[in-house]
Amino acid sequence: VADGPRTLLGIDIGGTKVAAAVATDDGSVRSFGRIPTLVEQGPDATIGRIVELARSVLAEAGVTVDDLAGVGVGCGGPLDPVAGVIHDPPGLAGWHAIPLVARLEAAFGIPVHLDNDANAAALGEHRFGAGRGCTDVLYVTVSTGVGGGAVLGGRLHQGANASAAEIGHTSVDIHGRRCTCGRRGCLEAYASGTAIAARAREGLLSGRSSSLADVPGAPAAIRAEHVAFHAAAGDALAGEVWDEAIEVLGEGIANAINTFDPQVVVLGGGVTNAGEQLIGPVRRIATAGAFHPPGASVEVVLAALGERVGVLGAVAVALAAIDGPAGGAGAVAPHARATVGNDA
Amino acid sequence: VADGPRTLLGIDIGGTKVAAAVATDDGSVRSFGRIPTLVEQGPDATIGRIVELARSVLAEAGVTVDDLAGVGVGCGGPLDPVAGVIHDPPGLAGWHAIPLVARLEAAFGIPVHLDNDANAAALGEHRFGAGRGCTDVLYVTVSTGVGGGAVLGGRLHQGANASAAEIGHTSVDIHGRRCTCGRRGCLEAYASGTAIAARAREGLLSGRSSSLADVPGAPAAIRAEHVAFHAAAGDALAGEVWDEAIEVLGEGIANAINTFDPQVVVLGGGVTNAGEQLIGPVRRIATAGAFHPPGASVEVVLAALGERVGVLGAVAVALAAIDGPAGGAGAVAPHARATVGNDA
Numbered sequence: 001v002a003d004g005p006r007t008l009l010g011i012d013i014g015g016t017k018v019a020a021a022v023a024t025d026d027g028s029v030r031s032f033g034r035i036p037t038l039v040e041q042g043p044d045a046t047i048g049r050i051v052e053l054a055r056s057v058l059a060e061a062g063v064t065v066d067d068l069a070g071v072g073v074g075c076g077g078p079l080d081p082v083a084g085v086i087h088d089p090p091g092l093a094g095w096h097a098i099p100l101v102a103r104l105e106a107a108f109g110i111p112v113h114l115d116n117d118a119n120a121a122a123l124g125e126h127r128f129g130a131g132r133g134c135t136d137v138l139y140v141t142v143s144t145g146v147g148g149g150a151v152l153g154g155r156l157h158q159g160a161n162a163s164a165a166e167i168g169h170t171s172v173d174i175h176g177r178r179c180t181c182g183r184r185g186c187l188e189a190y191a192s193g194t195a196i197a198a199r200a201r202e203g204l205l206s207g208r209s210s211s212l213a214d215v216p217g218a219p220a221a222i223r224a225e226h227v228a229f230h231a232a233a234g235d236a237l238a239g240e241v242w243d244e245a246i247e248v249l250g251e252g253i254a255n256a257i258n259t260f261d262p263q264v265v266v267l268g269g270g271v272t273n274a275g276e277q278l279i280g281p282v283r284r285i286a287t288a289g290a291f292h293p294p295g296a297s298v299e300v301v302l303a304a305l306g307e308r309v310g311v312l313g314a315v316a317v318a319l320a321a322i323d324g325p326a327g328g329a330g331a332v333a334p335h336a337r338a339t340v341g342n343d344a
Numbered sequence: 345v346a347d348g349p350r351t352l353l354g355i356d357i358g359g360t361k362v363a364a365a366v367a368t369d370d371g372s373v374r375s376f377g378r379i380p381t382l383v384e385q386g387p388d389a390t391i392g393r394i395v396e397l398a399r400s401v402l403a404e405a406g407v408t409v410d411d412l413a414g415v416g417v418g419c420g421g422p423l424d425p426v427a428g429v430i431h432d433p434p435g436l437a438g439w440h441a442i443p444l445v446a447r448l449e450a451a452f453g454i455p456v457h458l459d460n461d462a463n464a465a466a467l468g469e470h471r472f473g474a475g476r477g478c479t480d481v482l483y484v485t486v487s488t489g490v491g492g493g494a495v496l497g498g499r500l501h502q503g504a505n506a507s508a509a510e511i512g513h514t515s516v517d518i519h520g521r522r523c524t525c526g527r528r529g530c531l532e533a534y535a536s537g538t539a540i541a542a543r544a545r546e547g548l549l550s551g552r553s554s555s556l557a558d559v560p561g562a563p564a565a566i567r568a569e570h571v572a573f574h575a576a577a578g579d580a581l582a583g584e585v586w587d588e589a590i591e592v593l594g595e596g597i598a599n600a601i602n603t604f605d606p607q608v609v610v611l612g613g614g615v616t617n618a619g620e621q622l623i624g625p626v627r628r629i630a631t632a633g634a635f636h637p638p639g640a641s642v643e644v645v646l647a648a649l650g651e652r653v654g655v656l657g658a659v660a661v662a663l664a665a666i667d668g669p670a671g672g673a674g675a676v677a678p679h680a681r682a683t684v685g686n687d688a
Contacts, residue, residue, distance in 0.1 A: 078637070136504050152503075157496050159605020160480050161637035169635055170599040172529070174516045174591070183598070183633050185516070247518070254527070255514040259603055261503020289527050291513055293422075293505035 006069035007061075008318050009054060011104075012117070012310030013075040015039060015091025018046070020053045021311035022061035025069070025319060027128035029308060031060035039091070043098045051107045071112045072318030073100065074120030074310055081115045081162050091144075113321035117141075117310065118165070119156055121303070122149025123320055124313030125266045129304035134263040138256055139303070140167060142249065142278075143269030146188040150260055156320060168192070172251045190248035193224035193271045196241055200227045203237040210237035228274040246278065250285025257290035257298050268303030275302065350413035351405075352662050353398060355448075356461070356654025357419040359383060359435025362390070364397045365655035366405035369413070369663060371472035373652060375404035383435070387442045395451045415456045416662030417444065418464030418654055425459045425506050435488075457665035461485075461654065462509070463500055465647070466493025467664055468657030469610045473648035478607040482600055483647070484511060486593065486622075487613030490532040494604055500664060512536070516595045534592035537568035537615045540585055544571045547581040554581035572618040590622065594629025601634035601642050612647030619646065 005024035012019045014037060021032045035053050037046055054071075058064060076089035084101025086092065104112040115123070122131075122139035131137035137151040146168030150157045157164050173185030177195075180188070189195050200212055201219040212218055212235060215226050230238035253265055265286070272278055283300040290298070305312050349368035356363045358381060365376040379397050381390055398415075402408060420433035428445025430436065448456040459467070466475075466483035475481035481495040490512030494501045501508050517529030521539075524532065533539055544556055545563040556562060556579060559570050574582035597609055609630070616622055627644040634642070649656050 152496060152501050153499065155497065157501075157604075159496075159638065160607040161605050161641055163635055163638045164603065164605040166602040166605075166635055169602045170514075171516055171595060171633070172518050174595045175519075181635065183595075251515060251518045251527075255599065256603065258510040258513045259508065259600065260501075261505050261508040261510075263504040289515070291507055291510055291525065294503065294507045297505055 006319075007063055007067050008069055008315045009058065009071045009108075010311040010314030010318070011050060011054060011071070011073045012120070012314050013037070013046075013050065013073065013092070014117070014310070015076060015089070018050055018053060019311050020050070020057045021308070021315070022057050022063060023312060023315045025315075027312055027315075029311070030063075031057040032308075032311065033057045033060070037092070039093055039095075043086075043092075043095050047098075047100065047103050051104070054108070065108050065110060068108075068110060070318035070322045071104065071108060071110060072120070072314040072316065072321070073104065073112060073114045074117045074314040074317060075100065075114065077116035077118075077162075079114065079116055079162075081113075081119075081158070084112070084114050111321075113318045115156070115317045116147075116149075116162070117313070118147035119149040119158070120313030120317050121268055121305075121309045122151055122165070122266075122313075123156055123316035124305055124309050125268070125303055126151040127316045127319065128312050129309070130266045130301050131264050136260065136262040136264075138165070138167075138253075138260050138262040138265045140253065140256075140265060140267050141269035142191055142193070142267060142271040144192060144194055146186075146192050146249075146269075148256075150262070152260065152262075167252060167256050170252055170255060172248055172255065185248075187248055187252040191245040191252075191271070193269075196224040196227050196245050196271065197222050199241045199244075200238060203241065208237045211235040212238055224271050225273065228271075228277055232277055242277075243281075246281045247285060250282045251289055253282060253286035253300065254289030254295070257286060257294050261294045262298060264299040264301060266301055266303050268305075268309055272302055350663075351407055351411050352413055352659045353402065353415045353452075354655040354658030354660075354662070355394060355398060355415070355417045356464070356658050357381070357390075357394065357417065357436070358461070358654070359420065359433070362394055362397060363655050364394070364401045365652070365659070366401050366407060367656060367659045369659075371656055371659075373655070374407075375401040376652075376655065377401045377404070381436075383437055383439075387430075387436075387439050391442075391444070391447050395448070398452070409452050409454060412452075412454060414662035414666045415448065415452060415454060416464070416658040416660065416665070417448065417456060417458045418461045418658040418661060419444065419458065421460035421462075421506075423458065423460055423506075425457075425463075425502070428456070428458050455665075457662045459500070459661045460491075460493075460506070461657070462491035463493040463502070464657030464661050465612055465649075465653045466495055466509070466610075466657075467500055467660035468649055468653050469612070469647055470495040471660045471663065472656050473653070474610045474645050475608050480604065480606040480608075482509070482511075482597075482604050482606040482609045484597065484600075484609060484611050485613035486535055486537070486611060486615040488536060488538055490530075490536050490593075490613075492600075494606070496604065496606075511596060511600050514596055514599060516592055516599065529592075531592055531596040535589040535596075535615070537613075540568040540571050540589050540615065541566050543585045543588075544582060547585065552581045555579040556582055568615050569617065572615075572621055576621055586621075587625075590625045591629060594626045595633055597626060597630035597644065598633030598639070601630060601638050605638045606642060608643045608645060610645055610647050612649075612653055616646055
C-alpha cells in the first residue's frame with residue numbers, strides 16, 4: 001500500500017462508551033464498533049475490552065495490525081499526551097496515572113498516539129470535517145462541559161502543559177455565576193449541558209412557572225435538550241436560560257476570535273444538536289463582538305463529522321503524530337493572511 | 345561576517361517618535377537614534393526622515409546597507425504585514441494605505457520586513473528578553489491601549505487576518521464598561537492608560553473627594569501614572585480605579601493562560617512602569633484564576649527590554665522573516681510539554 005491510502009485505527013474512550021474504527025487517511029471509515037466503558041470494572045478490564053474491540057474492527061475491515069500506518073486514541077483529559085498517561089479524568093473514575101499508551105502498544109506491537117478528546121476532535125474536524133483546507137481552526141465542544149482545541153498554522157497548539165484552548169474556562173463575566181473551576185462567569189458555568197440543565201432546575205425549584213415542569217421526572221430529569229425544546233416552544237424560563245447560555249457562548253467565542261483570529265470556529269458536542277437554534281445566534285453574537293477583520297471573515301459553523309468525530313479525531317491524532325509538524329499534505333501550510341479590511 | 349553575528353537595522357514607528365537602531369542578532373545594540381514623528385507633516389515627510397535616521401544610525405555603527413542581514417520595522421496597526429501596507433493606525437493620522445515596505449525597500453535596496461508593534465515586541469521579548477528560551481510566549485502591552493502578540497511553538501501566531509492576540513479586546517464583563525470597540529468589559533476599557541485616566545477623571549467630576557484633585561491641571565491632566573501614585577499613597581478613588589484595572593487585567597490574562605497555555609506572559613508598555621504595584625497583583629489574580637497546571641507553571645513577568653523593545657522587536661521581526669518558520673536556532677523548537685500535574 002506504499003502509494004495508496006494509509007489505513008489507521010482510531011479509538012475514542014469516553015466515560016460511557018468506547019468506540020473504535022478502521023479508517024483510511026482520507027477519512028473513509030472501513031469498520032466501526034462501540035462498547036460500553038463499564039468504568040466501574042476498573043481500567044484493567046476496560047483496557048482489555050478496548051483491545052478486543054480493536055481486534056474486532058480490524059477483522060471486520062479485513063486488515064491486521066501489520067497493515068496499519070498508525071493507531072490514535074482520544075480520551076477525556078487531563079492526560080499527558082507525550083508520556084501517554086491518563087490522569088483521573090472526571091468521566092473515568094479510577095483511571096489514576098494509567099499508562100494507556102504503553103498498555104496499548106504492548107497489546108498491538110506498534111506505536112500508539114494519544115491526545116485529549118477535544119484536541120482529537122479539533123484535529124479530526126481540521127483534517128476531515130468542517131475545518132478541512134484551513135490552517136487556523138478553533139474547535140469548541142459544548143457537551144457535559146465546554147472544551148476546545150486549536151489548530152494554528154496547520155498544527156495542533158498544545159501549549160506548555162497540553163492545556164491550551166480550554167475556552168470553557170475563560171470568563172466573560174467576572175461577577176457572574178460560579179464555575180466548578182472556582183472562577184465566576186466561565187463559559188462552562190452557563191453554556192455546558194450540565195449548567196443549562198442546572199439553571200432550568202433552579203428556576204423550577206425557585207417556584208417559576210414553566211412548561212419544563214411537564215418533563216417526566218422534572219426537575220431532576222431535565223436536560224439541556226429539554227431546555228432547548230421548551231425555549232423554542234416559547235417557555236419564558238427555558239428561553240431565559242437558553243438565551244443566556246447562547247449569549248455567554250457567543251461572547252466567549254468572540255473573545256477567542258480576537259485571540260486566535262481563526263479562519264473557522266467549529267462547534268460540536270451534544271448541546272449543538274440544537275442545530276440552527278444554537279449556531280445562528282452564536283454566530284451573530286460572536287462575529288458582531290469580534291474585531292472587524294477577523295469577525296467579518298471568520299466562519300462559525302457546526303461540526304461536520306457527527307458521531308464519528310471521536311474515532312476520526314483519534315485517527316487524525318495518529319496522522320498528526322506520524323506526519324510530524326513538517327509532514328502531511330496541507331498539514332503545515334503557511335498561515336493564511338488576508339489583507340486587512342479584506343471585505344471593505 | 346559569514347560565521348559571525350549578523351547585523352540588522354530595526355525601526356520602530358510610533359505616533360510621537362520614531363526610533364532606529366543597528367543591532368546584532370544576539371540583541372546587542374550598536375547604535376541608536378530617535379526623532380519626533382511629526383505626524384502632522386504627513387507620511388511622505390516622516391518616511392523621508394525615517395530614511396535619514398536609518399542612514400545616521402548605520403553611519404554611527406560604522407556599517408553600510410550592504411553589511412545588513414535584514415531590516416525590520418514595527419509600527420502601530422492596523423497594517424498588512426504581508427503586503428507591507430499601513431492602514432490608518434490611530435496614532436498615525438493620514439497614513440492611509442501607505443506602502444511603507446515598498447518605500448523603504450526603494451530607499452535601502454534590500455528587503456524590509458514589517459509587523460505591528462505588539463507582534464514586534466512579542467518577537468523581541470521572545471528572542472532577546474523575558475521570553476528568551478521559551479517556545480510559547482504571550483506578550484501583553486498595557487499602554488494607551490491594550491494589545492498583544494503570541495509566539496506559539498516558537499513562531500509568531502498571526503492568524504487569518506494578522507489580528508491574533510488582540511487580548512485588549514477580550515471581555516471579562518459583558519455587562520461592564522463600554523469599550524471603544526463597541527463591546528462591554530474589554531481589558532482596554534479598564535486597564536489601558538487611557539481608561540485608567542478617564543475613570544479617575546470621571547470620579548473627580550462626579551464630586552468624589554480625592555488627592556488626585558491636587559494634580560496640576562486636574563482633572564484634564566490626570567494620567568495613569570498619577571492614578572498609580574495616588575493609589576499607592578492611599579487615595580480611595582485612585583485605589584478603586586487602579587484595583588479594578590488590575591483585576592480586569594489579571595482576569596483577562598487568566599483567560600489567555602487557559603487559552604494559550606504559555607510558558608511565560610510578559611507585560612510591557614507605559615502602564616507597567618508601575619512595576620511591582622502592577623505585576624504583583626496581576627500575577628496573583630491571573631495564576632489563581634487559570635486552570636491548575638498552566639496557572640501553576642506559567643511565569644507572569646515584566647518585559648525585560650525596556651525602552652529598546654521597539655527597535656529590538658523590529659530586529660526580531662526581520663530575523664523571524666529571514667530565518668522563516670523552519671530556521672533560526674531555537675526559533676522552532678517543538679512545543680515544550682511538561683507532564684500534567686508537574687508541580688504535584
